[in-house]
Amino acid sequence: MLIRIDLQSDVPLYLQLRNELVLAIAAGQLLPGQKLPSVRQLAGQLGVNAMTVQKSYNLLKAQGFVVTDRKRGTVVSSTPPSGQACCAQLQDDLALLAAQAGIGGLSQREFLQLCAQCYRSITQKPAGEGGDTPCSS
Amino acid sequence: MLIRIDLQSDVPLYLQLRNELVLAIAAGQLLPGQKLPSVRQLAGQLGVNAMTVQKSYNLLKAQGFVVTDRKRGTVVSSTPPSGQACCAQLQDDLALLAAQAGIGGLSQREFLQLCAQCYRSITQKPAGEGGDTPCSS
Amino acid sequence: MLIRIDLQSDVPLYLQLRNELVLAIAAGQLLPGQKLPSVRQLAGQLGVNAMTVQKSYNLLKAQGFVVTDRKRGTVVSSTPPSGQACCAQLQDDLALLAAQAGIGGLSQREFLQLCAQCYRSITQKPAGEGGDTPCSS
Amino acid sequence: MLIRIDLQSDVPLYLQLRNELVLAIAAGQLLPGQKLPSVRQLAGQLGVNAMTVQKSYNLLKAQGFVVTDRKRGTVVSSTPPSGQACCAQLQDDLALLAAQAGIGGLSQREFLQLCAQCYRSITQKPAGEGGDTPCSS
DNA sequence: GTGGTCTAGACCACG
DNA sequence: GTGGTCTAGACCACA
Incomplete structure (x- = not known):
């Protein structure tokens, strides 16, 4: 690790x-x-x-x-904190990032692509870094 | 305001x-x-x-x-910071949120729904609060 | 046991x-x-x-x-420690619990109900759990 | 203080x-x-x-x-932790104290007297120590 | 001046 | 060897 x-x-x-x-x-x-x-x-x-x-x-x-x-x-922990429970906090944080993305000119579609990419890169990163080209919108 | x-x-x-x-x-x-x-x-x-x-x-x-x-x-500013430019920072922040969502059991689809909802709520909030029911996955 | x-x-x-x-x-x-x-x-x-x-x-x-x-x-032991003897320690511990109960809004009556319930549940618990509904004030 | x-x-x-x-x-x-x-x-x-x-x-x-x-x-805090919420923990702690009291020969009545005394001494102690004679059962 | 962060090193309770 | 506690002293962020 x-x-x-x-x-x-x-x-x-x-x-x-x-x-x-x-x-x-x-x-x-x-x-x-x-x-x-x-x-x-x-x-x-x-x-x-x-x-x-x-x-x-x-x-x-x-x-x-x-x-x-x-x-x-x-x-x-085998009983991790539920995403539903942390939802309010998660939403506030996401809202701020979405705001910055919006100001920066990213459309909702582009923003969601970025989000999807992040989610994928997180849950599927066994070890090695790199590979993806972020922001290739 | x-x-x-x-x-x-x-x-x-x-x-x-x-x-x-x-x-x-x-x-x-x-x-x-x-x-x-x-x-x-x-x-x-x-x-x-x-x-x-x-x-x-x-x-x-x-x-x-x-x-x-x-x-x-x-x-x-009339020339706001480009979303592309801030991309690295944005990605890091998003990655952390995505990680927490993932640990919390949210699927990619659910996470993206949340993201979309946040993006919409940001750009379309002229004044009044409320209306949406977040986390109604 | x-x-x-x-x-x-x-x-x-x-x-x-x-x-x-x-x-x-x-x-x-x-x-x-x-x-x-x-x-x-x-x-x-x-x-x-x-x-x-x-x-x-x-x-x-x-x-x-x-x-x-x-x-x-x-x-x-057939000659257990006297409740009188341990009284000081017992009181200190009870005082702390009473304080927390008081801060939490429990009246003396509610607190004593809780105490009574605990005393009863202790001396009358041969084996099975459950049955009482605590905190049903 | x-x-x-x-x-x-x-x-x-x-x-x-x-x-x-x-x-x-x-x-x-x-x-x-x-x-x-x-x-x-x-x-x-x-x-x-x-x-x-x-x-x-x-x-x-x-x-x-x-x-x-x-x-x-x-x-x-002006919104202290509810006694109801902490009830489970409070009960566990009380149960242990009640058990020790019971082993020590205190009847339920005596135990409750002690509890009442503690509750009172807590919420009504403006400054000075002493005065009560604990365990005067 | 407030709380928050960090360090280097120590000792102890626990298992 | 583990985490928990404590110290003395330092620096910084905050308001």
Whole structure:
């Protein structure tokens, strides 16, 4: 599992890490029930502080993406947060992106193509990067 | 123009304001060339610090949504940032949302329905809220 | 005797086990003088480490709920810790729960109903779960 | 507002602090909408690390007892977590206490007296400690 | 001045 | 070896 974080980004490290892990779960690189790397292990691998990684794990736990099993450590939840439940939040975020796309001149059709492409690229990315040519509208 | 900010949100006020303004522009409530309220006026109306509003305006300017006209103050840009240009950022954000939707059990079809709904609700929201029943998959 | 532990709880396993055993004693499922299962047996049955069970037994012994009999192993104490003695601790714990109930809008009457219900459900639970409808205030 | 923490206790500092604050809210020493001391201020006053205090605040926030207002800092929530909602958890905790009381020889009547006393002492403690003689059954 | 983030290192509880 | 707790001190974002 390859995780990249950008020390220069204005997005907090723990959030970057959280996002990367969400992507990994969605991509099937981390299957339900599968164990995540230990806090220390991942911290060492990424060169960040253990507490930063722990904060990411805590956030993922609070959001229902992972659970901490007392015997096995942190594992991917088998009962992920329902998309229906998060719908309101999802909609607000999507609305903002749609607005920016609309201002940028993207028609609804183009925007939906982009959305479809993103959905596909997420759920079907086993490992390798690249391949698709985004924004080839 | 109705702008709502939530003092208890985890999103910074200046970002909330920036987002609301982007939505207003996309909705056509603020047309290209149209003048935004003055910093002080908006600050007073919203009950926030003028520096906060200023920061939002600066961000919008840096992102190309508005321009500063010597005579008229801050006006909506007539040459908005191209959706193509922002594509990379847009894609990353969309990917994360798509991932969460996927984990939440939403199929691509359901996700796209949600996206379409958001796009429509943005560009066709002149004023009134409500009407649609989101997440009625 | 049915003991359930939750590997995903934030309560340590040994404490969960201790609590379950206390409940079993209160319910009369384990009578004074009666022998508890051996550490290894219970560990095997629950699928936890023997040291974890041992820790629970040690805790129960330290708290006076059980005693170690040279011949028979661990047995339920015939001289249980007096409610009077534990009163201070009991009160502190109750106070915290009462506080949360009060903040949550429960009147004293409702809170006492809940307490009564809990007391009854404990001492009268021979085996089967369910039946009562809690919080039907 | 007087807050005492015990460095020798096996209860984590952040939890002790959280509990003390819950008691203070229930006692009306902290009214809805009222501002809590700043993280640094309280940390300095208690002689603990700021992150420890912050952890308490975050926990209280996650549990709905307080909210962080972007203009005013951390304030007591005006929409506290419903006692009904937390009922299941409350019941489990109460059941364990009831069990210990039962084992200790307290009758239901005595237990309820204790509960009533705790409820009263919480909601009616303006400042001074002492006065009641607990366990005077 | 507020809370939020991050670090480096330590100790402990748990299993 | 795991996650959880705590510290002392630093820097930044926010208002």
